[in-house]
Amino acid sequence: MLALLVLVTLALASAHHSGEHFEGQKVFRVFVEDENHINLLHALANTNQIDFWKPDSVTQIKPHSTVDFRVEAEDISTVENFLEQNELQYEVLISNLRSILEAQFDSQVRATGHSYEKYNNWETIEAWTQQVASENPDLISRSAIGTTFEGRTMYLLKVGKPGPNKPAIFMDCGFHAREWISPAFCQWFVREAVRTYGREIHMTEFLEKLDFYVLPVFNIDGYVYTWTKNRMWRKTRSTYDGTKCIGTDPTEILMLGGAFIMSSRSPCDETYCGPAAESEKETKALANFIRNNLSSIKAYLTIHSYSQMMLYPYSYDYKLTENNVELNALAKATVKELATLHGTKYTYGPGATTIYPAAGGSDDWAYDQGIKYSFTFELRDKGRYGFALPESKIRPTCEETMLAIKHIANYVLEHPY
Numbered sequence: 001m002l003a004l005l006v007l008v009t010l011a012l013a014s015a016h017h018s019g020e021h022f023e024g025q026k027v028f029r030v031f032v033e034d035e036n037h038i039n040l041l042h043a044l045a046n047t048n049q050i051d052f053w054k055p056d057s058v059t060q061i062k063p064h065s066t067v068d069f070r071v072e073a074e075d076i077s078t079v080e081n082f083l084e085q086n087e088l089q090y091e092v093l094i095s096n097l098r099s100i101l102e103a104q105f106d107s108q109v110r111a112t113g114h115s116y117e118k119y120n121n122w123e124t125i126e127a128w129t130q131q132v133a134s135e136n137p138d139l140i141s142r143s144a145i146g147t148t149f150e151g152r153t154m155y156l157l158k159v160g161k162p163g164p165n166k167p168a169i170f171m172d173c174g175f176h177a178r179e180w181i182s183p184a185f186c187q188w189f190v191r192e193a194v195r196t197y198g199r200e201i202h203m204t205e206f207l208e209k210l211d212f213y214v215l216p217v218f219n220i221d222g223y224v225y226t227w228t229k230n231r232m233w234r235k236t237r238s239t240y241d242g243t244k245c246i247g248t249d250p251t252e253i254l255m256l257g258g259a260f261i262m263s264s265r266s267p268c269d270e271t272y273c274g275p276a277a278e279s280e281k282e283t284k285a286l287a288n289f290i291r292n293n294l295s296s297i298k299a300y301l302t303i304h305s306y307s308q309m310m311l312y313p314y315s316y317d318y319k320l321t322e323n324n325v326e327l328n329a330l331a332k333a334t335v336k337e338l339a340t341l342h343g344t345k346y347t348y349g350p351g352a353t354t355i356y357p358a359a360g361g362s363d364d365w366a367y368d369q370g371i372k373y374s375f376t377f378e379l380r381d382k383g384r385y386g387f388a389l390p391e392s393k394i395r396p397t398c399e400e401t402m403l404a405i406k407h408i409a410n411y412v413l414e415h416p417y
């Protein structure tokens, strides 16, 4: 009986991530010029089930931008008619999401179990945190910073040669569940750190002088849900009294006061900010850890996808940071370094002006805690695959992102504060 149950569960899981549910779904890109176009998209979103990919919600569309969204198969002709009747310029980014999702698993790596060039499920990542720490006891220690809403342990890896009073860089991955390339990068970073320590001069210096705190998956419950039930899930999996809708946007929940203005107060929205700041267990664990280690944490990096951008505060307001000129110069040099490997072009700038005023990324929150070097990375690609980036892109994406992170680490070492 148990064996049968396991088989059924496995079959269901593979059906889900092979993408059958997404048969016939399309992803559109609409070119938005003015307020009239924005109003039209609001109207469209009000009458149809639309999953906004970029920006995160209909409220964040700004003039002279592009908007990517996913449409259920049965709504496609309605949506296409609407776009054409209103003369909205658009293209189809993905004509059948199912085939794109099936193509994700194109890794040539045959290994079962953990692989740095495949997407690993949470169970595999969790076992890996234990293994990589026990295999590298002189460089890595693992701790738990909290538990998720569904009771999973949030593991944090501290990577660096033990020493007194070391400055640190905090990096988290997997804020938004469907951005699978993000946890893949955190794993890659840890592997590269231990692989090149003692062999490569820069990494050796970094690990001797700095500590890296790496949180491989922040929104673990959401990540598990993308593997078992809905590949396109974004939020956490928490529930609140008085609503049947599940989940909170974990980036938005960190923010306080004015930051809430731009985020959603409606629990059914993908950018729902939660009933109060830090109402999520995951967010509280992260915020507590960072607050307790503020004296050592000199940089905060949060890894997302997609759109190839390097953003810095602020996103919740058009105001600029006190060290805006410095952040701009650092971002410019970092994306230049990133592009040297595969020619991948990133845009950069303060969140609000580069994309749209949003509820604020967690980089805004970290900056306001006093962490001067706070950045959001939006990794590959620019919409060809969106959240369904194929596994064959993990290596080039992670290789070039390593260059960026190392550039920042070097800068942090040279600019103590």
Ligand SMILES: [Zn+2]
Pocket (backbone or CB within 6 Å): 175, 176, 179, 304, 305
């Ligand atoms: Zn994200």
